[in-house]
Structures are given as structure tokens and as C-alpha cells.
């Protein structure tokens with residue numbers, strides 16, 4: 510059996526790592542293609558090193574560009590690799606442009622596609638990821654889901670049941686595997702932080718950072734929160750570029766308790782989240798990671814494609830309403846209680862094992 514998997518962005522690397530380990534264990538021939546969507550050392554190479562990922566067999570070097578340019582170029586170049594390799598199966602993970610480009614290239618060549626982290630829906634078609642999710646699921650042969658809502662979504666979209674497999678969450682496989690070593694990170698010491706004495710912020714959704722008004726609104730929120738607690742903000746390249754181009758650097762640097770860092774590696778970031786009072790984010794995966802870590806997560810979005818993190822986990826979906834974000838943050842800071850959480854079903858560190866067993870049976 511021969512598998513080609515496609516990755517491109519930071520969250521893809523955490524999702525493919527446990528699958529690659531399983532391919533190795535079961536002696537499956539595997540070719541790793543990196544589209545190059547993320548290319549900075551801090552966004553890509555560092556993750557390969559920390560997660561012990563093999564060097565990609567092919568790196569297409571297609572970073573930057575508009576969404577359409579990225580997808581078109583990636584699909585064309587992935588197509589060339591697939592023609593040469595002629596695998597039995599193409600594996601794509603998550604919901605980024607590289608995910609959809611990989612699925613599209615494979616489908617056009619008549620190669621079966623397995624989508625890992627299938628069926629999640631925010632029902633917000635303004636999100637590029639939502640479009641990627643729907644399109645990828647529509648052309649995948651095997652759909653591996655992380656939570657029960659995803660099964661329901663796929664069935665509602667008339668995807669035949671026999672193609673859908675509820676297997677749990679590969680990103681949580683990676684978290685559970687690395688948590689112990691992450692806790693040895695020196696990041697708290699190097700940023701002069703105490704356990705529970707700070708919150709972590711991540712921000713990169715186009716809906717939050719692609720307009721000056723959006724960013725200014727968030728800065729007003731941060732201003733209030735940093736009066737009460739230190740905020741550690743590993744800044745995503747998209748956000749950094751926009752803050753610079755909108756001339757908002759001075760505003761950011763005027764906040765004394767807002768500490769900006771480069772994007773952090775996997776282990777440092779996991780350590781930082783694990784010891785924080787709470788996390789403030791617009792990310793997808795962080796809602797899941799905080800749920801497993803039992804750390805409160807305030808999600809600055811109007812919708813989530815990961816509802817189990819709200820119903821069972823630590824996720825508080827607050828929209829981008831300033832009052833709500835500030836209110837929830839101050840509430841957590843002043844409360845002594847820890848938040849109750851339940852680990853979602855099958856988020857047990859064995860998802861990749863389940864997936865690869867199924868792949869071997871169906872291919």
C-alpha cells in the first residue's frame with residue numbers, strides 16, 4: 510500500500526505527525542508533500558523538528574498569494590507528484606487551502622482521498638476554511654471525524670454512511686504524546702511568567718485582522734484586559750503584516766502588559782497554554798487543545814465548527830462583542846473556581862491508530 514499525504518500549514522503538521530508514526534509502524538510506503546503554504550522557520554521547520562516529522566519528500570514552495578492563486582498552483586503541482594507516484598490513497602488533514610488543493614488534485618486523477626478531521630461545520634460561508642471543508646468532504650472517499658456533530662453534518666449532506674468513520678482527534682494524539690516534554694519548556698522562565706499569572710492570545714482570522722476597524726476594536730479590548738493580567742501574544746505573520754500596514758504598531762507597543770513574541774514552537778506554546786489562567790483566541794484547534802488541558806478558552810468568533818468544545822469542554826464562544834469578551838475575561842480573572850470539563854469521546858490518543866487500521870482494511 511502506498512500513501513501520499515499533503516500538508517502545508519502549522520496546524521496540518523500536528524495532525525499528520527501521529528498518522529506518519531502509524532504508517533511507519535505498519536510499514537506502509539509513505540510520501541510526504543509540503544505545499545509550502547507556511548514557510549517561515551517558526552511556522553514550519555520548527556514543527557518538523559519538534560514533532561520528529563520526516564523531511565518532506567517534496568516541497569512545492571507555494572506560500573503567499575491570494576486564495577485562488579494558492580489553490581490553483583498547489584493543485585497543479587500536487588497533480589504532477591501524484592501522477593509520478595501513483596499512490597493507492599491521498600491523505601489530507603484539516604481545512605486549509607493545502608487540504609482542498611490536495612483533495613482536488615487527487616480526485617481529478619481518480620485517486621481515492623481520505624479526509625482527516627472531516628464534517629466540521631461553522632455554517633459561516635464567509636470563512637475560507639468552511640468552503641475548504643465542504644468541498645473537501647464532497648470529493649473524499651473516506652471521511653474521518655473527530656466529534657459526533659461532524660457525523661450528523663455529513664449525513665445531512667447526504668454523504669453515504671459507509672464512508673464516514675468516527676475515530677476521534679489526531680491533534681489530541683499529538684498533544685497527549687508531547688504534553689510531558691512540553692511541560693519542561695523554559696518559556697515561562699524566559700518570559701518571566703508565573704503559573705496562572707497571565708493569559709495567552711492568538712489572533713489571525715481574516716474576519717478579525719484584515720480590516721483596520723476590526724484590529725482597532727480588538728486593541729481596545731486588549732487595553733482593558735491587560736490592565737488586569739499580562740497577555741502573551743505570539744503574533745501570526747498575517748496579523749503582524751496587517752498591524753504594520755494599518756500603522757497600529759504604536760498602539761500595540763503602548764500596552765505595557767501586552768507581550769508580543771514571534772510565533773512559538775509546539776512545545777513552548779503547549780507549555781504556555783497549560784500554565785495560563787485562560788486563552789483568548791480565534792483559532793479552531795486551540796478550542797480543542799484547551800478543552801483537553803482544562804484551561805478556559807474565550808473564542809472571539811461568532812460561530813464554532815467544534816461545538817463539542819462548548820457543550821463538554823472549556824470553550825466560551827463570545828462572538829466579537831467587546832463587552833462580552835471583556836466581561837468573560839474579567840470574570841475568569843476574579844474567579845477562584847476552575848472550569849469543569851469533560852474529555853470528548855475518543856479523544857484518547859489512539860485516533861491515528863484507528864484511522865490507519867481502517868485505511869488498511871478499505872484500500
Ligand code: UD1
Pocket residue numbers: 518519520546547548549550552553572573574604605606607637638713745746747750793
Ligand atoms: C492559514 C489557514 C488557516 C489556519 C492558519 C494557521 C487557509 C485558508 N487558512 O491561514 O485556516 O488557521 O493557516 O496558521 O488556508 N505568511 C508568512 N509566513 C508564513 C506563513 C504565512 O509570512 O510562514 C504570510 C503569508 O505570506 C500571507 C499571510 O501570512 O501573507 C497569510 O498566510 P496564509 O497561508 O495565506 O493564511 P493564514 O492566515 O496563515
